[in-house]
Amino acid sequence: MNGVHDMGGMQCFGPVQAEANEPVFHARWEARVFGLSMLMGAWRRWNIDSNRGRTERLPPAEYLGWSYYEKWLASLTARSVEAGLITAEEVANGRPAPGSVRQTPPRTAAQVPAALAAGNPTQRPVAANPRFAPGAAVRAKNINPTGHTRLPRYVRGRLGTIERDHGAHVFPDTNARFEGENPQTLYTVRFAARELWGVAANPADSICLDLWDDYLDPA
Amino acid sequence: MTADHDHSHDHDHEGQDAPSATALRVKALESLLVEKGLVDPAALDAIIDTYEHRIGPRNGARVVARAWIDPAYKARLMTDATAAIAELGYSGSQGEHMVAVENTPDTHNVVVCTLCSCYPWPVLGLPPTWYKSNAYRSRVVIDPRGVLQELGLTVDQNVAVQVWDSTAEIRYLVLPERPAGTEGMEEDALAALVTRDAMIGVAKVASPAASASR
Numbered sequence: 132m133n134g135v136h137d138m139g140g141m142q143c144f145g146p147v148q149a150e151a152n153e154p155v156f157h158a159r160w161e162a163r164v165f166g167l168s169m170l171m172g173a174w175r176r177w178n179i180d181s182n183r184g185r186t187e188r189l190p191p192a193e194y195l196g197w198s199y200y201e202k203w204l205a206s207l208t209a210r211s212v213e214a215g216l217i218t219a220e221e222v223a224n225g226r227p228a229p230g231s232v233r234q235t236p237p238r239t240a241a242q243v244p245a246a247l248a249a250g251n252p253t254q255r256p257v258a259a260n261p262r263f264a265p266g267a268a269v270r271a272k273n274i275n276p277t278g279h280t281r282l283p284r285y286v287r288g289r290l291g292t293i294e295r296d297h298g299a300h301v302f303p304d305t306n307a308r309f310e311g312e313n314p315q316t317l318y319t320v321r322f323a324a325r326e327l328w329g330v331a332a333n334p335a336d337s338i339c340l341d342l343w344d345d346y347l348d349p350a
Numbered sequence: 351m352t353a354d355h356d357h358s359h360d361h362d363h364e365g366q367d368a369p370s371a372t373a374l375r376v377k378a379l380e381s382l383l384v385e386k387g388l389v390d391p392a393a394l395d396a397i398i399d400t401y402e403h404r405i406g407p408r409n410g411a412r413v414v415a416r417a418w419i420d421p422a423y424k425a426r427l428m429t430d431a432t433a434a435i436a437e438l439g440y441s442g443s444q445g446e447h448m449v450a451v452e453n454t455p456d457t458h459n460v461v462v463c464t465l466c467s468c469y470p471w472p473v474l475g476l477p478p479t480w481y482k483s484n485a486y487r488s489r490v491v492i493d494p495r496g497v498l499q500e501l502g503l504t505v506d507q508n509v510a511v512q513v514w515d516s517t518a519e520i521r522y523l524v525l526p527e528r529p530a531g532t533e534g535m536e537e538d539a540l541a542a543l544v545t546r547d548a549m550i551g552v553a554k555v556a557s558p559a560a561s562a563s564r
Contacts, residue, residue: 139464139515141488146500149480149547155402157479160369160376165476166397167380169443170389179519183466199467199482204376216388225378227386234387243396247405250442253519281517283464285491297447297520317518319449324511328492335510338491341518 132277133284135191140285140328161200168207173238176214179251180307184279185210255314259299261344262316267293268350269320271342279307282346286338289326290350294319294339302343315344406475409440410523411544413473415537417450418528428452431523435473445472445521451514452525453551458505459524460498460551462490463516470521474546481550491515501552524549529557
C-alpha cells in the first residue's frame with residue numbers, strides 16, 4: 132500500500148534529534164505494551180508481516196503523530212480483536228465477557244529465554260533457483276500493491292546491482308495475507324544514490340535494500 | 351525527550367502526575383489479557399526484564415571488540431555474522447539473520463529501516479527513539495550526509511556512504527573502525543569504547559584519549 136509508513140525520501144519531518152542517555156522505555160506502559168505484544172504473538176494467530184500490514188493501515192494522521200508504542204498498542208488491540216482472542220466489548224470494559232472461558236497462556240516465564248534466543252527465522256530450506264547472480268543488473272518493478280509489501284516506492288522502477296544472495300526467505304506480500312510463505316530468493320540490491328535522487332547526490336554514495344525475487348526484473 | 355512528533359502524545363511521567371489516558375488503557379488491556387488467560391504475567395515481567403537489563407548495546411560492543419583483536423573471528427563475522435555472533439551467546443528475535451558491514455577509511459556504513467523500525471535486537475537491544483523517528487527513517491536515505499551531520503558526524507566527501515535499508519529480516523551491525531591509540535588494549539577495554547551509535551553508523555568510535563577528555 133502506498134501509505135505514509137513508506138517514508139524513504141520524504142523531507143518534511145525536520146531535523147533528527149537524539150536524546151542523551153535515553154532509557155529503554157520512557158514510561159512503564161511502554162514496557163507493558165512491548166511485552167504484551169511479544170507474548171500475544173505466541174498464540175500464532177498472526178505473523179510479522181501481517182502485523183506490519185496492520186500497523187500500516189492505521190489512519191495516516193495517527194501513524195505520523197503517535198509515538199512508537201502508541202502504534203504498537205493500537206495494532207496489538209486491533210489484531211487481537213480481529214483474531215477473535217478478545218472482543219471490542221471486553222476492551223471497552225477492561226474485563227472478560229461473562230461466561231468466557233479462561234485459557235492457558237501458551238508461553239510461560241520459564242520458556243521466555245529459549246523463545247527469544249530462537250526467534251522466528253524466515254529462511255526456508257527450499258531450492259530457490261536464483262535468477263540473478265551477484266553483480267547482475269536488475270530493475271525494481273514498478274508495482275503498486277494495495278496490501279502489504281516491502282518494496283519501497285523510492286526504488287520502484289530504478290536500476291540496481293545484485294550485491295548478495297541470502298537464500299530463500301518467506302515472502303511478505305503473501306504471508307501478510309495468510310496466503311502462504313511462498314519462500315523465494317532474497318537479494319541485497321545496491322542502488323547508486325544518483326540513480327535514486329539525481330545529480331545532487333554524492334556519486335560515491337549508495338543505498339542497499341533487501342528485495343525478493345518477485346520485486347525484480349532483469350535489466 | 352525529543353521534540354520529534356513521535357513523542358507529542360507521550361504525557362506519562364510516572365510517579366509525578368496522574369497516569370495518562372494511554373497508561374490507563376494499557377493497564378486495562380493487560381488486566382483483560384491476564385484474566386482471560388491469554389498472557390502469563392510472570393512471562394511479561396521476564397520479557398521486560400530481558401530487554402531492560404540483559405540485551406543491549408554491550409552485546410554488540412563485545413562482538414566489535416572481538417573482531418578488532420581476533421582476525422579469524424572477524425573473518426567469520428564478515429562471512430556469517432549470525433553464526434559468529436551466536437558464538438558469543440547472542441541470537442534470536444530480530445537478529446535471526448545478521449550481516450556485519452565494515453567501516454574503512456574509504457567507506458562509511460549507516461543502517462535504517464525506512465518502512466518501520468527494524469533493528470538488530472540481540473546485539474543492540476531495542477532502538478532509540480530517534481532511530482524510529484519519521485525524520486530519520488525518511489531522510490537518511492536521501493540525505494545521509496546531512497543526517498549524519500545533525501547527529502554530530504561529518505563524513506569526508508571522498509568517503510563513500512553506504513546506507514542499509516532493512517527491508518527484509520536481515521539485520522545489520524556496523525563494524526566501526528578501530529580508533530588510533532588502542533594498540534595493545536584488552537578486549538574488555540576496547541568493548542567499553544564502542545557505542546550504540548557507532549554500531550548503527552551515526553558515530554565513530556572515539557580514541558581513548560578523546561574519550562578521557564570529554
